Amino acid sequence: MADPILEFRNINTHYGAVHILKDVNLAIYPGEMVCLLGGNASGKSTTLKTLLGMVTPTSGEVVLDGEVVNDKPTSYRVERGITMVPENRRLFKRLSVLENLQLGAYLREDKQGIESDLERIYRMFPRVKERLSQKAGTLSGGEQQMVAMGRALMAQPRVLLMDEPSMGLAPALVQTNFELIQQIHEEGIAIFMVEQNANMALSLADRGWVLQTGRVVLDDTAESLLANPDLRKSYLGDAGGH
Amino acid sequence: MTTAVKAKGSKKTGVDKFLTLLRFLLIGAIAIGLIAFVWQQIDPNNPFARWRNPDAQPLTAEQIKGLVVTGLSQGAMYGLIALGYSMVYGVLGFINFAHGEVFMLGAFTGFVTSNKLADAGLWEGGAFIPSVIMTAVLAALIATGAAVLMERVAYRPLRGSPRLIPLITSIGVSFFIQNAVILLFGPGAKGYPPNPEWLQKKRRFDLLGDAFAFEVEGTKLLVLVVASFSMAGLWYFVERTKTGKAMRAVAEDKEIASLMGINVNKTIVTTFAVGGAMAGIAGILWGLLFRSVIATTGFLPGIKAFTAAVVGGVGNLGGAMAGGVSLGTAEALAPLMLLEPLGVAGPTQLRDAVAFLLLILVLLVKPTGLFGERLSSEDRA
Numbered sequence: 001m002a003d004p005i006l007e008f009r010n011i012n013t014h015y016g017a018v019h020i021l022k023d024v025n026l027a028i029y030p031g032e033m034v035c036l037l038g039g040n041a042s043g044k045s046t047t048l049k050t051l052l053g054m055v056t057p058t059s060g061e062v063v064l065d066g067e068v069v070n071d072k073p074t075s076y077r078v079e080r081g082i083t084m085v086p087e088n089r090r091l092f093k094r095l096s097v098l099e100n101l102q103l104g105a106y107l108r109e110d111k112q113g114i115e116s117d118l119e120r121i122y123r124m125f126p127r128v129k130e131r132l133s134q135k136a137g138t139l140s141g142g143e144q145q146m147v148a149m150g151r152a153l154m155a156q157p158r159v160l161l162m163d164e165p166s167m168g169l170a171p172a173l174v175q176t177n178f179e180l181i182q183q184i185h186e187e188g189i190a191i192f193m194v195e196q197n198a199n200m201a202l203s204l205a206d207r208g209w210v211l212q213t214g215r216v217v218l219d220d221t222a223e224s225l226l227a228n229p230d231l232r233k234s235y236l237g238d239a240g241g242h
Numbered sequence: 243m244t245t246a247v248k249a250k251g252s253k254k255t256g257v258d259k260f261l262t263l264l265r266f267l268l269i270g271a272i273a274i275g276l277i278a279f280v281w282q283q284i285d286p287n288n289p290f291a292r293w294r295n296p297d298a299q300p301l302t303a304e305q306i307k308g309l310v311v312t313g314l315s316q317g318a319m320y321g322l323i324a325l326g327y328s329m330v331y332g333v334l335g336f337i338n339f340a341h342g343e344v345f346m347l348g349a350f351t352g353f354v355t356s357n358k359l360a361d362a363g364l365w366e367g368g369a370f371i372p373s374v375i376m377t378a379v380l381a382a383l384i385a386t387g388a389a390v391l392m393e394r395v396a397y398r399p400l401r402g403s404p405r406l407i408p409l410i411t412s413i414g415v416s417f418f419i420q421n422a423v424i425l426l427f428g429p430g431a432k433g434y435p436p437n438p439e440w441l442q443k444k445r446r447f448d449l450l451g452d453a454f455a456f457e458v459e460g461t462k463l464l465v466l467v468v469a470s471f472s473m474a475g476l477w478y479f480v481e482r483t484k485t486g487k488a489m490r491a492v493a494e495d496k497e498i499a500s501l502m503g504i505n506v507n508k509t510i511v512t513t514f515a516v517g518g519a520m521a522g523i524a525g526i527l528w529g530l531l532f533r534s535v536i537a538t539t540g541f542l543p544g545i546k547a548f549t550a551a552v553v554g555g556v557g558n559l560g561g562a563m564a565g566g567v568s569l570g571t572a573e574a575l576a577p578l579m580l581l582e583p584l585g586v587a588g589p590t591q592l593r594d595a596v597a598f599l600l601l602i603l604v605l606l607v608k609p610t611g612l613f614g615e616r617l618s619s620e621d622r623a
Contacts, residue, residue, distance in 0.1 A: 084501060090495055092494045094490065095490055102487065103502045103504075104502060155502075
């Protein structure tokens with residue numbers, strides 16, 4: 001297997017005195033799809049924020065392309081191909097759809113590349129093209145999800161982190177949303193997804209981790225996770241992880 | 243705030259009743275004043291005008307046009323200062339009460355530079371325009387520097403603390419700058435050198451026919467032209483450039499802005515710098531128009547520009563400009579067109595009262611300002 005793009009080596013994080021992530025090790029390889037499962041307050045969002053440098057670990061190493069990036073800012077990591085579709089999409093609601101997409105490419109200087117990526121996103125999400133001059137806050141939830149994905153793709157990511165992509169979407173849209181994620185994945189972009197809808201996520205993913213109160217308790221292929229009786233009980237049953 | 247309470251259908255309290263009464267009183271007074279004014283213009287000898295003041299005269303068209311021009315030029319300066327309040331509020335969510343001092347520093351830079359240039363014989367002579375440009379650039383630079391320094395030294399260390407703390411700090415910064423200026427220049431008023439003859443002269447414009455012809459003093463015209471260009475430049479910067487886009491993104495969501503790769507600290511500094519430059523330009527315009535500056539010059543225009551920002555809807559740039567112009571115009575017109583017909587004595591001395599009554603009126607009727615959006619509960623302090 002190729003070298004991982006992103007790695008956690010014995011990561012520990014704290015919010016004040018609260019110990020969130022405990023000796024977490026993980027690795028994301030080029031082009032794969034991984035999902036991270038876990039209950040509330042298990043440290044899923046902290047994992048994503050630590051990968052991006054929005055949270056600084058108290059010990060351990062965040063490694064990007066073999067380089068320790070603990071003290072590098074978010075922009076450094078975004079420039080090197082790591083970006084995120086945040087929870088609840090978090091579009092700039094008062095900016096136009098086009099401006100949102102352009103901000104995704106904020107660190108890029110190649111005007112032509114940006115133009116052709118915009119075209120690519122319009123092909124992927126024809127609905128977005130119709131709404132370019134509208135304020136992002138006026139779009140429906142499904143459309144906002146498309147813009148959020150488009151905005152992330154504008155950064156030309158190699159690894160796309162997704163924080164609860166189906167949260168807050170109408171049930172009918174959840175399926176479409178996963179199809180879009182699949183489509184992005186097929187372009188060769190590695191996807192690291194935190195998702196409550198464990199069944200759906202695992203059926204697409206190659207591998208999965210389960211996080212429990214800050215520790216990785218399971219690390220396996222998606223197939224065997226789907227078959228794991230303990231996991232079925234806690235995440236895949238009727239409770240659905242909510 | 244009252245509207246939000248009422249929306250939940252709770253019972254009207256005594257305070258609500260009082261506020262409603264206040265709304266009716268203010269709006270009623272404005273309506274009666276306007277009616278009395280129009281009546282007086284149509285029939286100067288109407289019984290109401292005679293009863294209130296036997297010597298009352300209607301305003302001539304020339305007088306009204308003059309008031310409008312005065313109001314607009316004054317308002318343009320308020321608008322320029324208000325932009326700084328509004329932008330900083332948009333990005334950091336607090337009112338920088340030291341912003342009026344940034345304006346005052348601009349006016350003081352203008353005082354020093356213009357007098358140096360006058361001593362060199364350049365001010366009133368042939369090189370007036372280059373001199374003014376140089377003075378304005380220097381004033382803008384000093385004001386920008388002051389605003390940036392203020393952010394770095396006083397506000398950045400307080401980032402993340404409760405909002406009341408930077409607010410109180412800004413009042414402290416304001417006192418500090420005022421006293422530093424007194425230490426440097428003394429407490430007295432400082433004069434600008436006289437403007438050249440051709441600038442002071444009144445000019446007549448009758449582009450729209452004789453009925454709309456009006457005369458403007460050259461200095462006021464200069465203020466209006468420079469202010470309009472500055473505002474247009476700022477609008478272009480914020481709406482059309484990449485940095486402006488980053489600024490609006492930071493104003494909305496700092497965490498996601500940094501996820502886009504935007505340097506949030508740098509963007510906040512830019513915001514202070516641009517607001518400072520606008521205040522600096524307003525300062526030099528103020529100096530050219532009133533030709534006098536004192537360490538406390540920043541106080542009243544600063545508070546009024548803050549009022550203008552609230553009137554327009556704080557955080558909204560178009561609103562800040564519109565608020566400034568409305569405030570300046572209201573200040574100029576209301577004394578003679580509302581207060582005098584109502585029989586208020588010495589109305590022209592009540593300009594400041596008019597400005598703050600306008601603030602109260604806007605807060606009573608539309609608390610989010612003329613162009614403001616309702617702030618969500620998480621946006622609110």
